[in-house]
Structures are given as structure tokens and as C-alpha cells.
Amino acid sequence: MSETTTNQRTDALRQELRETSWIERKYHRSLELNKNRPALGESIPNECYTEEFVKSKAQILKKKPLRLKEYQHLQNAFLQSEENINAFLSVDNALHALVRELSGCNPDLQLAAANCCCNLALGNSKACNVLAKAAGPYLLATLDSLNYNLMDICIWTIGNLAAGSEKAFEIVYAQGCLRLLISLLRECDLTLLPSVIYATMHCVYAGYEHIQDSEIVHVTKAIVCRQSHYHDPNTLWLLAILSSKSTCVEHILILLSSLIEYLHNATKSEFSDVVQVTAVVRILANVICETTGEAVDALFNNPKHTETETQLLLNKLLMQPHLHLQKETLWLIGNLYNHPSLRHREQARSLICTLSSLRQAALSTGASL
Template sequence: MTSNDISESTQRLREKIRVFQAAERNSRREDDTDSMRLGLGEISQLIEELENLTEKDVTGLASRIKRKKHASYDDMFRLSHAFLQSVENIATFVKIPGALNVIVKELTGSDAKSQVIACETLCNLSLGDSVPCEKIATAAGSYLITHLDSSELRLKRTSLWVLTNILATDGKGISTLLSQEIASKLVHLYLECKYPELEDDILLAIDILLEKDANVIDANDQSKLYDSLRTKQPHKGLHLNVLFMILFRANSVSLETENFERTSELVEIAINTLNAAEHLNSQDNILKVLYSIRILGNLFAKCPDCFVAVEKLCPSLSSLVNKVLSWNNKTINKELLWLVKNTISCQTALNRPGNVLKELQVSRLTIF
């Protein structure tokens, strides 16, 4: 799978997984007595070996666990690191019949530590293309979804990461997970989440689903998610993106049935986000600004009365538009022009004086 096949958000999640795994490895190096050292003893003696695992090593490990019908902590730890090192190591493992089933057996066993390590091994295996992801979904999808309810945070988080990697592919793994009701599970996991550090990861999985099909989550769950996001005052680009997808791409929430107070809250979220923005020095800042503009533009197009709320919150919309234009981001500038067009339509429909287009303080070359 090339970088073009997965979203930038998914690539960031995958990098997060790699950083997390590297941190775990360093922790194990520093503390022999760590309960999660996987039984390797003095790991410092094996650093070079672990960082240079080859396809031949993977074949040997896979054949051994298949023969024994059991994967030790040591076996899984080595495989996990081998998968991080190259996609060739991943491809080699999935070609060996029965090897994956041994890891899944450890995932579903009664040894809590083995469950976690098996899940982390699957997580690194899911960093490959759609083929390993499809195999994981078929062999372990239902178990991973069940582990989303685990009281063990590490198992819960890693299961979520595996599932997200599968959803990010374009293979049959997605349909397999959907048949196991992953969509509803993710929504309820987010709504009932007691771990703030997991909320964004859950929302990323939901976002990936909505990007593939805005109506893949049923109307009732989308409505609950919409209300939750709206009342939480979303402050990240990912939050605004999911809100945007539900509001304008799906069929579950109709602006025609929204009362003015609730619609005004959406306007307030977007305006406050734009007012607070000071620069575009990160991907999250870019997404926050981009989706705030899209939310306003769509609201103005579908519900011109929303402009009344903008007038109260932002008497000088042109100043706000000029601030964003001054950052000279061509993608955002094009979205702004569409917002300006819809703003003028609202001003005309409501008989408001002025024309925001005349107050723009940027040249045509800057915009395009």
C-alpha cells in the first residue's frame, strides 16, 4: 500500500504506533525487572539482533510457532520488531499458513500478558498492505472488537489501533469488520470513553469510516455522535472533520429540523475556532481552520438565517477573512472564496448592507 492509499491522519497514527513501540523497547532495555520485558532477560545483549531481523528469521520464527502451536513472549516480541522493520518481513509471515492463527490463539488465551503481546504483534503486522489486514480481520476481527471493552488500557488501545489500520485499507478487511458491527461499536466506545487519551484515536477510526461512506454509521448513532461533538465544543481538526461529515455528507442530521439555537452553536464553534487561530504551523491547525470555514460555508448555503448568529459573534467577518487570507494557504483561500460567495448571498437574502468581497485586503494573485 502506498502513501497515497492512506490518509495523512492514518499515516500519523501509524507513526504514533512506531514511536510507541520504540519507547516500549527503550523502557525494556533500561529495566530488567519490568513486568513487560517479555522474558528476554538482559535485552541489551540482543539489541543488534532484534534490529536486524530478516525474512529468513521471520520464516524460522513462523515455522517454529506453527510447529509448537504456541508463541512464547520471546517469539512474539521478535516477530513484532521484525514487522516494524520492513514490509517484506510482514509479507513473508502472512504467506506461511497457520502462523497467524497461532498469534490469534495467544490473543484469545487466558494469559493476560500474552494477550497484550499478541495484540501488539498483530498491530505491527497490520502496518503492511491490505493482504495482512484482510487476514487479521478474518482471523481476529471479532476478538479485537471484544477487546475494545477490556479493562486493560494497553490491550484496549492496541486493539483499537489494529482495527484502525484495517479500516484504513481498501481491501475486504473493512467489509469483514462492518459485518461484525465495528461502526456501532466505535460510536458507543467514544460516547462512553473514560480515557481522554483514547478519544482522538477512536474518533480517527470513526473519521476513516465516514470518509469511505458517510452513511456507514446508522442514523441513530450518528445523531448521538453529532450531539456529543457539538456539546463538547470541538477544538481539534479531527473533531470538526467528523462533525462536518455527519452534518453535510450523511443523511442522519437535517439542518431543516435543527432549531436556531442548536445551529447557532455550530456557528459559534466555527467562529471561535477561527478567532483563536493564530497561524497554520501544524496539520491540526490547518484542519481546524479548513473545517471551520467549510462548516460556515455549508451553513450559509443551506440555512441563510445562520448569518444572524455570525453578526452577533463576529461583527466584522471581513477582518476575520482577511486574517486567514494573510496566511496565504491556497487550499484554505479557495474555501474562503466559497464562504465569501455564500456570505454575500446571505447578506442579500437578509437585506444586510455591505459587501464582504469589497473589504478583502488581498490581491487576486495571493488568493490563487
């Protein structure tokens, strides 16, 4: 696998995450609000908020804390539209007033302010950069808190900042966010783990070119130790990013049998979880060309599955209507075909020649055989 080709696949991964990032962040923020509703108070559905409403609340906030219900209105307004986010940030010192409550001593106001910050981080890159500078140190300070509700929201906010702007990531990275996230990955309570994985995934994606290899390895070791969560989509995409780093491959190998088993099981539902399946195929494609042949053996010489079952798996992946999944499968097959080990290369080519769906998938995606 050439360095140019590897870079192209990395760029493709970054583009996929970039295109879906804002939708995913907004969707998960809605879930997070619902999950934490007992702590947040009564939901306020079917409200329409204007920029004038947001500015009026920002002006009040500059002078004194809002009532809790007003914070709920404000956070919902941020979730409703980017224009409302920009309206709030256009009011001088409004953000500093919000950070005042985040860094204060009242836990209810801290949580309310954190929720507002989390939704502000759904804004454009400029909004994320401003928020990272103003609130970053206080968000990170909560990661040592015993208030799990507050920690959860602040971790999500860090993830949203990294997803929204590489510059915002660089700001919180310089403040030590990745070191704290790695520590949480290793030992945090299971209730916090999905949020930690979400934030780590977006930080690793945003900082792919900046993070030191030693830190990337620490992230990999930490996530591998949380094997029980490997079916989580964010975990799989984090592993997909990590697997494109050669320094991480040996640590991911321990998960390979479980991931291959996941793919075999997914054939029974016709790969209905296409997001997870795509990530697993990406991981497998990146890891399969490691030089020892351990990854190829896990796929082809698996005691749980016959060669015919492996052939069926690859054919079904090639037959999927999703072009991106077909491309990932072709990438996997190409790496198998060119494996550095002669024995494993010959075994792979022998099976590849029997794939009845290969030519059609190549034609559909414009790939050359």
C-alpha cells in the same frame, strides 16, 4: 450548493485522507508504542529486520507462543516495512496462530498479539482484509474488556483496518464495530477517547457511502457531547466528514461558536496548526449554508468579534501559502455568497466585496470569481 459540487468536495476530502492515511497511521502507532511502553516492555531501537527473520518467528509461533521480547521484535518488524508484513502473512496459518494468542487467556500474550495485529494493519489493503476476517471478532470482543491497555490497542487496530481498506471496514462493520464505537464515544474513559475518535474517524470515512444516516447522526451526537476534545485533529476531521451530511448539520451547530473562536485565536500564531485549521474551515464551509442563517450569524454577528476582525480572519486565511487552505476558504466564501437566506446573503456579499486578498487567492488556486 449543488449536489454535484457537494459530491466533488466529499471526493476531495476522501482523497486528502487517503493520501495521508498510511503516514498518519504509522506515526501514531509509533506514539502509541511509546505511550504504552511500560506495558510492552523494553524498547528495541535501531534494529533492522529481514523477511527471513519474520518468517522464522512465524514458523515458531505456529507451534507455540513466542517469548514477549520476540513479539516486540515482530511488531517492530511490521512497523519497519510492508515487506515484513507480507512475509509474515505468506506463512500458512501464522495469522491464525497470532489470533490464537489474541483470543487466549494470558493477558501479556493477548497484549503482545494485539500489538502485532495493530502493526499488521499498517499493511496494504489485502493484508487489512485478511486480518479483518481472521481477527475482527476477537478485536471487537475486547471492547467490553476492563483491560484498558488491550482495549486501546484493539481500538487503534480497528482504526488502522478501516484506514487501510474499505473492504476491511465492511467486514468489521458487519460485525458491529460502529455500534460499539458509538457506545464508547458516549461513555468511555477519557484515556481511551483519543483512540476511539481515531477509529471512528477512519470508519466513518471508509464507510461514508455505506453507513446508515441514523448511525451517522448517532456518531455526531456522541462526538458533540465530548466538546472538551474538539481541538484534537482527529475530532476535527471527523466533524469535517460528518458536516458534509445534511442530517448532521443541526447537531454540529452547537460547536460553531467555539470553532470560530478557535480560528480567531489561530490568527495570533499565523495558523501554525494548519491541519486543524483546514478541518475547521471545512466544517464551517459545510455548515454555513444551513437555511436558518444561524451559522452565518455566528460568524458575522459574533458579540466577541467585530466585522473588521472577521474581515481580517478571512483575509488571513486567503493569504495562507497552503493552496488547500486557500481553496477551503474560497469554498466557504462561495457558500456565503450564495446563501439561501436573502438577508444573510446580502450581509455576506457586503463583507466579501471588501476582502483585499480574494482576487489573488482565486488566481493562485485557479478559481473563478
